[in-house]
Amino acid sequence: MVTLQQIAFHAGCSLATVSRVLKGDGPVSAEMVRRVRRAAAELGYRPPSSAGAAGVRTRPVVGVLVPSVTNPVFAASLAGIQHRLQAAKHGVLIAQSNYNPASEAAAVAALLEQRPTGLILTLCNAETSRALSAALPPTILLNNRPVARFPSAVTVDNHRAGYEITRHILAHRHSRILFVSGYFTSSDRARLRYEGYCAAMQDARLAPFPAMEIPFVHGYEHLELAGVMERHRPTAIIASNDLLAVGVMAALRREGLSVPSDVSVAGFDGIAIGRLMNPTLTTMAMPDTDMGVAAAAMLLDIAENASECRHLCLDHRLYLGETVRAVS
Template sequence: MVTLQQIAFQAGCSLATVSRVLKGQGPVSGEMVRRVRRAAAELGYRSPPPAGAGARHRPVVGVLVPSVTNPVFAASLAGIQHRMQAAKHGVLIAQSNYDPALEAPSVAALLEQRPTGLILTLCNAETSGALSAALPPTILLNNRPVPRFPAAVTVDNHRAGYEITRHVLAHGHRLILFVSGHFASSDRARLRYQGYCAAMEEAGHQPLPAMEIPFLDGYEHLDLSGVVVGRRPTAIIASNDLLAVGVIAALRREGLAVPGDVSVAGFDGIAIGRLMSPSLTTMAMPDGDMGIAAAAMLLDIAQHASACRHLCLDHRLYSGETVRMLN
């Protein structure tokens, strides 16, 4: 059995430092964390199971997502689980319900199970209280990296917002409204809106203020009556595909056709958008591949002390049928 003393000798540090690194508690420099983890990996060290777990204990990773019912995060979770099953790891899942205040206690609950590492999708990685604690190897999924946690798997949401707005502009639309979940609940939505603003300004048009609604219960109760009368947009870009479906339903309740009266576009590329008629114009995201990549990166860092890196995967436009060309 590999001892902590052996790891300390290999890493060239004190026993107390090894203990802090392996427990994820207390101040330790990033360089020393990498040295200890590398020494532990080279010696074949495995953390002891929690009290009472016995020989049946299986290593696990903890995953935090905003919602397990959103197809985007379900696809990422499937990718994570697929990769972790191959590595004989279990997957523990927590959800924040798009509430920043729930992130820290959710992560604390995951840490009670002594996971090999964490994969976190946060409302805003720059302000999240979940990152203030001492954490095991951690990958940010869908969030840009932050100085303390430079390992991340993302897409360029700002660029995606810019490109889909350019697509709508190319169809002759000028009054384009951006409908989104609250930006405080999703830095992804905020970045997509900023991309929309950049494209509108580049084209010489004034961006409209975003219409923000709750992520969890705003979709089916969306009321666009005031928007239709007041702003009269010819196109609406929704911050995700589920919201785009809600926008289409709300427009139909107002007696408007899509895309005959108002064009609609979204983000994510979920299956329901391709199956509906007319098919949804959207910016497709590689959610399943992102989950696989995050899981593989976490295992590399936790087991082989690999360097942290930021992996940005490609998005692609699915033109669909819900954006029409204006005369």
């Protein structure tokens, strides 16, 4: 069994410094953190589980927090994370926030009880999340932009994606485009996509509509569009994700409107159900599985090889479905 004393000797530092680094508690320079983690990795050290017997090695695990395990986007990311970590003989612990910022800190605390090698977190808003106030092991933000304390992140450019899909609809001569979204307080991804929409509308010298915000949980099935359709008379609707786009199309049918003959619809994510629909959904496809793989690989590299923190931004792409038509 590798001891903390051996790590301290290998890293050329004190036992107290090793303890602070491995617990993530107390002031330690970035260089010393890298030296201690590299020494621990080279010696094959694994932190003991709080539930296991003293001195008994357990299978290392990584904690993952996502807003929802039922959303196909996060399910795809989890599949990528698990695939990469299984190859490294790591287990995966999963927690979900249900799009509730107030529950994130408790979910992360539960993951930390299992002494994970590190964490992969998709937060409602990384800038304001209380989950990041705790002393954390190596942490990768997934789908969130990096923040000062946690500069390692795997993302797509959601602002650019919102801008590009709006430009695509504008190119079909639409000028009254509505943005329907889950609450921005529950998803900074949705907010960035809306801000991209606003930028594209302003560049076209058109006034963007205020976003219609609804709950992410249980909001899609009971979506009511009658009031907003009467108020704004949009000819196209952009939904902040594909599941919501499906809900928008169902709500339009309840209003006696056809897609895309009466109203064009577009979404984000590129989930499989959009390609199985008739008409097929126009969407900005995201590399969710690849993002999960990249986040897991980056975490292992930082935790075990003491590599530098970095921000990886993957490409999105427009999927030309059949739900957007040109207006005459």
